[in-house]
Amino acid sequence: MKAQFEKISYKQSSLHAFTYKNTDFDAPFHFHPEYELTYIIKGKGIRYVGNNIQKFEEGDFVLLGPNLPHCWKNTHEFKGTVKSIVLQWNDDLLGKDWFEKDEFNNIKLLLKKASKGILFNKKYSKKIERKLTKIINKPPLEKLLCFLLLLEELYTLDDIEILTSVGFSANLNLKANYRIDTVFDYVKDNYNKKIKLEEASSLVSMSNEAFCRFFKKSLNKSFFTFINEYKINLASKMLIETNKQVSQIAYDCGYESLPFFYRQFQKFMNCSPLAFRKTYLKADL
Incomplete structure (x- = not known):
């Protein structure tokens, strides 16, 4: 039976960063308490975020807030291996209430928008694959520092799309x-x-x-x-x-x-x- 609640294992790291590669995006419509940043390297199909349904393809770049139901599903027309870069982290990334500090105010505002799901413009997302790959391959401390700088950069982008409607509430049990x-x-x-x-x-x-x-x-x-x-x-x-x-x-x-x-x-x-x-x-x- 497919799991509906995804338990993410952090081991001893504050940031869970990895490359996903498979014959299909096989995760069900699921949720978890972590934030998630997903970049599609290979794959085409339909993306579900809350009550939003859209096509996705290479370069799809999305930021999701905690407990926001989501999944990517390949359509039958797509043939080949799928691949994505995924970053996941919790509210206590830098300790309790870390984004209440002045230096993280912009990141706080970005993550607030993420509660409804954010789709970044493809003109920007095409430039991001190399940055994300570097983050994954860096030592733990450098990885965390580069990740925070990435979030700060994402805050400055004004060409974004909020995915779920105003009235949507992620209340699925x-x-x-x-x-x-x-x-x-x-x-x-x-x-x-x-x-x-x-x-x-x-x-x-x-x-x-x-x-x-x-x-x-x-x-x-x-x-x-x-x-x-x-x-x-x-x-x-x-x-x-x-x-x-x-x-x-x-x-x-x-x-x-x-x-x-x-x-x-x-x-x-x-x-x-x-x-x-x-x-x-x-x-x-």
Whole structure:
């Protein structure tokens, strides 16, 4: 059974810094009391942070606060090894209330924003891989000092995106978190066909009505909104990376009605599928 609460072992270090490499990002939708800074070196798919769902690719650079549910999930289209750099630390990194000191005020403000999740602009994130690699490979004291300077630098960046909505509250307990992860895996494995509410609710042993209330309370969006958001994210990826016709992409993402697909795409992407594809083709010129 997949763990829903992640226990991070620090051994004797204040900062847990490592490179993750695997055939897949296999962690479930999980949470832990530590802050986390994650940089994606290789991999493409969907990133979940609280009630935020977005595509991710190489260069994705995110700072998360304590107990903020999250995971990265590869889409089926991505083939190959995934790789990321991860830094994790607790509130008592330098002792109790360390960021209340004047010299750490900027870091304190940065970490406060991290409670909602921060996505850094890719123009900056492309420059960060070398810095993060150096931090991982340095002796303990140098590692800590370089890390603090990195946090100070991140505070100065104004081109950031706050990931979760204002009303989101990360109040998932272990049982609820297991249910959400089960549903995520179900949608990931069945996005290319019609997903039935009855099947999803039965996976977590709930009635349809109870499941809908639970899902809306957990992610601040309905189950069917989540499904369409997931499918449209995949469709937008296919529009950029393949030459498939729009109708074929709609079918591949499980849409039986092309007009409904167009309405959903307009809803989530604020443009038509063809306009979306043309915009990205122009950007690559």
